[in-house]
Amino acid sequence: MKATLDLSQLTKIPRVLGAGLATYDGFIVDSQFVHGYDSEKFGAMAAKIMTQIQKSLGPESGAVILYTEDVVFLAKLKQEGILFVLGDREANLGLIKIKFEKM
Amino acid sequence: MADELIMDSKALIFATLADVYLSSGMIDEAISILKDGLARNPNYTLGKIMLGRAYYLKGDIDEALKILKEIYELARDSETENLYLGHCYKKKGDYEKAITHYQAVLKINPENREASAELEILKPQKKEPTEEKMTAPFEKAIPEPVALPREEISAPTEDVKLPSVKEFVAQTEEPPKEPSPVKEETIEATLPLPELGLEPIPTKPAELISPMEALNEPMRHLLEIKSVKGSFILSRDGLLIQNYYQGRTDLEEIGALIAGIFNEAEDAFKFLKCGQLEKCIIEKKEETICVITAGESLLCIITQPEAKPGLVFLYARKIIEEIRKVLG
Numbered sequence: 001m002k003a004t005l006d007l008s009q010l011t012k013i014p015r016v017l018g019a020g021l022a023t024y025d026g027f028i029v030d031s032q033f034v035h036g037y038d039s040e041k042f043g044a045m046a047a048k049i050m051t052q053i054q055k056s057l058g059p060e061s062g063a064v065i066l067y068t069e070d071v072v073f074l075a076k077l078k079q080e081g082i083l084f085v086l087g088d089r090e091a092n093l094g095l096i097k098i099k100f101e102k103m
Numbered sequence: 104m105a106d107e108l109i110m111d112s113k114a115l116i117f118a119t120l121a122d123v124y125l126s127s128g129m130i131d132e133a134i135s136i137l138k139d140g141l142a143r144n145p146n147y148t149l150g151k152i153m154l155g156r157a158y159y160l161k162g163d164i165d166e167a168l169k170i171l172k173e174i175y176e177l178a179r180d181s182e183t184e185n186l187y188l189g190h191c192y193k194k195k196g197d198y199e200k201a202i203t204h205y206q207a208v209l210k211i212n213p214e215n216r217e218a219s220a221e222l223e224i225l226k227p228q229k230k231e232p233t234e235e236k237m238t239a240p241f242e243k244a245i246p247e248p249v250a251l252p253r254e255e256i257s258a259p260t261e262d263v264k265l266p267s268v269k270e271f272v273a274q275t276e277e278p279p280k281e282p283s284p285v286k287e288e289t290i291e292a293t294l295p296l297p298e299l300g301l302e303p304i305p306t307k308p309a310e311l312i313s314p315m316e317a318l319n320e321p322m323r324h325l326l327e328i329k330s331v332k333g334s335f336i337l338s339r340d341g342l343l344i345q346n347y348y349q350g351r352t353d354l355e356e357i358g359a360l361i362a363g364i365f366n367e368a369e370d371a372f373k374f375l376k377c378g379q380l381e382k383c384i385i386e387k388k389e390e391t392i393c394v395i396t397a398g399e400s401l402l403c404i405i406t407q408p409e410a411k412p413g414l415v416f417l418y419a420r421k422i423i424e425e426i427r428k429v430l431g
Contacts, residue, residue, distance in 0.1 A: 045371040052367050053385060056360035060388040066368050069378035 005080060005103050007032045013099065015091035017071065022047050022082045029081055037086065046075040046084035065097070074100055118150050123414070125157055126324040128421045133157045148177050152184050159187050164194045182211045186218055198225050315345055317429060321421040322347050328418065330410035332390065336426060337362055337401040344400060344430070361385075361403055365394055384412060395419055397426035 010019040011032045018033030022043035031039035053061045054077075063076040072093055075084040083103060087096055117140030124133035137154040141147060151174045158167035168191040171184060178184040189204035202225050208218035318336075325331060326347060333348025341362030343355050351357075369380040382395040386408065393404040393415055402423060404415055 041375055045368075045375065048371060049364070049368050052364050056364055057357075057385065057387060057392075061385060062388065063386040064368075065384040065386075066372070066380060067382045068372050068380050071377045073372075073377075 005030070005078070005083060009099050009103065010085050010096065013087075013091065013095055015088040016096060017086045017088060018042070019083070019085040020046075021078075021080055022084065024051065024082065033086070042073070042084060042086055043082075046073075046082045050075055050077055050082050063100075065093075072096075076100060078103070118147070118153055121150075121153055121157070123417055125153070125160065126321060126418060126421060128424060130157055130161045134161065148174050148181075152178055152181060152187070156183060156187050159190055164191050167191050168195070179207075180211060182208055182215060185211065186215070189218065189221060193221065193225065201225055315429060318345070318422060318425050321418070321425055325404065325415070325418040325422060328406075328410070328414065330407040331415065332405045332407060334402065334404045334422075336397070336430075337403060339366065339399060339401060348405065358403065361392060361394055362401060365401060382416070393419070395423060397423040398431050400426055400430050402426060 005021055007019045007021070007030060010016055018031065018037050018039060020031030020033065020039045020043050021029040023029060024047060026044040026047035028040055028043045031043065033039045033042075049064060049066070053064060061077075063074065066073045066075075067089070070089055072087045072089060072091065073084065074087075074096060075082055083100070085096055085100060087093065117136050121133040121137045121140070124130070124136065134154065134157045137150055137157060141150050141154065144150060151170055155167045155171035155174075158164075158170065167187065171188050171191065175184065175188070185204045185207040189201045189208065192198070192201035192204065202222060205218040205222045205225070208215050209222070322334065325334060333351060335346045335348050335354055335358060336344040337358045338344055339362060341359035343358050346354055348354055364385070365380065365383060368383060372378065372380050380396070382393065385392040385394070389408070391406045391408055391410060391412075393406065393412060395402045395404075395416070402419060404419060406412075406415060
């Protein structure tokens with residue numbers, strides 16, 4: 001099993017603010033974020049939401065995409081942990097999703 | 104889809120895209136794409152019907168009528184053509200033509216509820232011209248009453264002696280010797296004359312239509328997408344408001360769980376100061392759940408995993424506008 005994923009595949013997409021991998025209890029394994037964004041907070045949030053989804057809708061629930069007024073946030077359960085990406089609202093979500101699913 | 108249009112300039116796919124735009128309330132976009140498509144395919148009758156429909160929805164009745172009349176000979180068997188011609192004539196006040204077209208719709212599709220409803224409304228109005236003859240003094244109207252809207256009764260002329268209020272009430276209180284359903288109905292209609300200082304008699308209230316019915320049409324378009332399994336509307340606290348998902352029994356439970364997840368994510372984003380949560384897609388193995396905020400409510404759409412979220416959100420836009428109007 002690989003220890004980490006190549007997050008630069010995600011972070012090199014224009015307007016992506018950062019990506020990370022967190023454990024199921026919210027600790028960061030690896031992250032690449034632009035200045036001003038706290039990867040630990042987003043990792044904790046990803047873990048919290050994914051755990052809630054799994055508890056509510058079952059263990060086969062794989063991924064979530066959340067849109068706010070300012071950002072778009074994707075999180076996905078992986079063998080290595082919880083992979084998450086934060087992008088600007090103007091980012092190409094389709095492209096992020098393709099890369100995200102391939103990882 | 105817009106890219107596909109550019110790639111294949113002869114494609115008739117523009118009509119499909121225009122239909123999606125119309126269903127989503129994007130009328131100007133629909134008109135633009137239809138004009139562009141019809142410039143390349145001038146003999147495409149369906150496109151012209153849709154353009155007529157688009158102009159009608161925009162409120163440009165003259166333009167809609169002009170386009171629909173132009174192609175009437177080619178599309179006289181089209182349900183939509185007749186329906187929108189009916190709507191246009193109705194707006195223009197030409198009720199006879201409107202009725203003819205609504206009747207044509209029902210011949211093509213007897214289950215068209217829109218045409219049936221319009222016919223129900225229009226048929227009494229069509230009678231108006233024949234009933235305008237009733238200008239006789241009011242006393243004569245009692246023995247031979249005719250069902251007539253109050254505002255259609257002309258005021259009595261000066262040389263006619265009107266009965267006093269008491270006389271009039273006494274006359275009307277006397278039961279007719281040979282009562283017939285027609286007469287009873289007529290008296291009800293002719294009684295509340297303001298000239299006589301009588302209070303209007305309350306008429307039967309019109310059948311109440313649920314405000315949620317406004318959602319039926321846009322929701323039908325959404326549910327027509329093959330990959331959409333169903334949809335429902337929730338309050339933010341997880342209570343079911345309206346269900347459009349047939350054959351699923353655990354919706355209340357799922358609704359509560361989805362609202363829980365949504366609220367939790369919203370709280371997290373507020374804490375991180377990343378703005379208000381607008382929508383969310385939860386991907387499960389066997390289905391995808393799209394949740395969209397609609398004012399104080401949540402619109403949940405359950406689709407198959409292969410559904411195109413962009414298309415789903417496009418259709419959902421119109422529904423959300425309606426939900427905001429109805430539920431705030």
